[in-house]
Amino acid sequence: MTVVAAQFNIRDMTDRDLDAVCRIETESFSDPWHRGAFEEDLRSRHTYCPVIAEPTGSIVGYACLMLFAEEAHLTNIAVDPAWRHKGIGISLMEHLLSKAEKDGCRAMFLDVRSSNSGAQRFYLKQGFTELYWRKMYYRNPPEDAIVMVRPLAGKDSDG
Numbered sequence: 001m002t003v004v005a006a007q008f009n010i011r012d013m014t015d016r017d018l019d020a021v022c023r024i025e026t027e028s029f030s031d032p033w034h035r036g037a038f039e040e041d042l043r044s045r046h047t048y049c050p051v052i053a054e055p056t057g058s059i060v061g062y063a064c065l066m067l068f069a070e071e072a073h074l075t076n077i078a079v080d081p082a083w084r085h086k087g088i089g090i091s092l093m094e095h096l097l098s099k100a101e102k103d104g105c106r107a108m109f110l111d112v113r114s115s116n117s118g119a120q121r122f123y124l125k126q127g128f129t130e131l132y133w134r135k136m137y138y139r140n141p142p143e144d145a146i147v148m149v150r151p152l153a154g155k156d157s158d159g
């Protein structure tokens with residue numbers, strides 16, 4: 001089932017969101033980011049962190065995107081387990097792709113655990129392709145990373 005994305009609100013993450021974000025993070029990853037990592041991203045001028053909230057205001061997903069000149073790096077994305085497979089991830093990703101293109105980025109990169117086939121399929125559906133593997137990049141448990149990339153138009157190349 002796909003939810004009506006228009007009913008959901010995507011806005012900037014703030015410190016007040018971190019209890020909800022950290023709960024989803026802990027329920028989503030075997031080696032979750034600690035709160036300080038999100039706090040650091042919120043204060044970095046290179047990082048864009050949106051949350052997506054249901055009409056009541058409850059947060060159902062979030063992402064962290066690093067923007068450096070013509071490159072965007074997706075460093076985190078998760079949807080509340082209770083809200084998965086409803087199109088929330090796609091809404092968030094479309095928002096991130098649009099933001100990166102508006103900022104002039106030519107490509108978005110990310111890495112994903114080699115065992116995380118669900119997320120890989122999600123990224124493939126969004127136009128990402130496999131670039132290369134990073135051997136034993138992750139811990140808890142140790143595991144290879146697959147680096148994926150998606151080309152972007154950038155703000156001045158659509159004419």
Ligand SMILES: CC(C)(COP(=O)(O)OP(=O)(O)OC[C@H]1O[C@@H](n2cnc3c(N)ncnc32)[C@H](O)[C@@H]1OP(=O)(O)O)[C@@H](O)C(=O)NCCC(=O)NCCS
Pocket residue numbers: 028029077078079080083084085086087088089090091111112113116117118119121122123125
């Ligand atoms: C990956 C994630 C963000 C996707 O969010 P989501 O809201 O469930 O995704 P959507 O409902 O928008 O899915 C869009 C499409 O992606 C694909 N997809 C998403 N999750 C999938 C899964 N577990 N297995 C296979 N395909 C999947 C499907 O093709 C789906 O379309 P469909 O429902 O019409 O078949 C979510 O599963 C999640 O938070 N996972 C845990 C954290 C994580 O692994 N993050 C990525 C780290 S690299």
